Amino acid sequence: MMALLQIMGDKLARFGLAQRATEAEVELTDPEHARRLIDDPLLWSLWMPGVQDLLEEPRALKQNARFRVTMRMRSGRLGLSGGNREAHIQIVSVGAGRLSWQLLPGKHVEHYSVEVVGGLVRTTASGGESALVLAHELERQSRT
Numbered sequence: 001m002m003a004l005l006q007i008m009g010d011k012l013a014r015f016g017l018a019q020r021a022t023e024a025e026v027e028l029t030d031p032e033h034a035r036r037l038i039d040d041p042l043l044w045s046l047w048m049p050g051v052q053d054l055l056e057e058p059r060a061l062k063q064n065a066r067f068r069v070t071m072r073m074r075s076g077r078l079g080l081s082g083g084n085r086e087a088h089i090q091i092v093s094v095g096a097g098r099l100s101w102q103l104l105p106g107k108h109v110e111h112y113s114v115e116v117v118g119g120l121v122r123t124t125a126s127g128g129e130s131a132l133v134l135a136h137e138l139e140r141q142s143r144t
Contacts, residue, residue, distance in 0.1 A: 022132065028121050029143045034116050047141045048112075049128055050072060085106075088103075111128075
């Protein structure tokens with residue numbers, strides 16, 4: 001019964017998030033390092049929402065490429081969910097310091113994009129974490 005309530009709570013929470021797209025812009029301490037974080041699939045687990053590990057060898061980033069990943073634990077309305085589940089990242093568009101992707105953890109779809117422009121990172125998000133959370137995490141990881 002508790003598992004059913006957990007699933008229903010997560011679906012309701014995600015449905016609410018999926019209804020609104022968010023945008024954010026944050027100044028970066030080290031824009032070059034942020035670009036490296038975006039361009040290297042081995043570094044995605046440091047800043048990408050929900051991603052714990054890349055499950056395959058990294059390869060060239062190109063449109064429609066898919067990468068298998070494990071999901072990190074996320075807090076849901078009724079506790080933690082998503083621990084070590086497999087998911088896919090599908091690249092929508094890519095360029096130097098720019099990445100747009102979908103996180104596909106089953107039937108649910110989360111849309112994200114990041115772009116480093118000058119000393120700023122611009123992010124958009126829908127269906128999952130907010131764009132502001134994504135921008136701050138990329139900025140935090142680019143400082144280290």
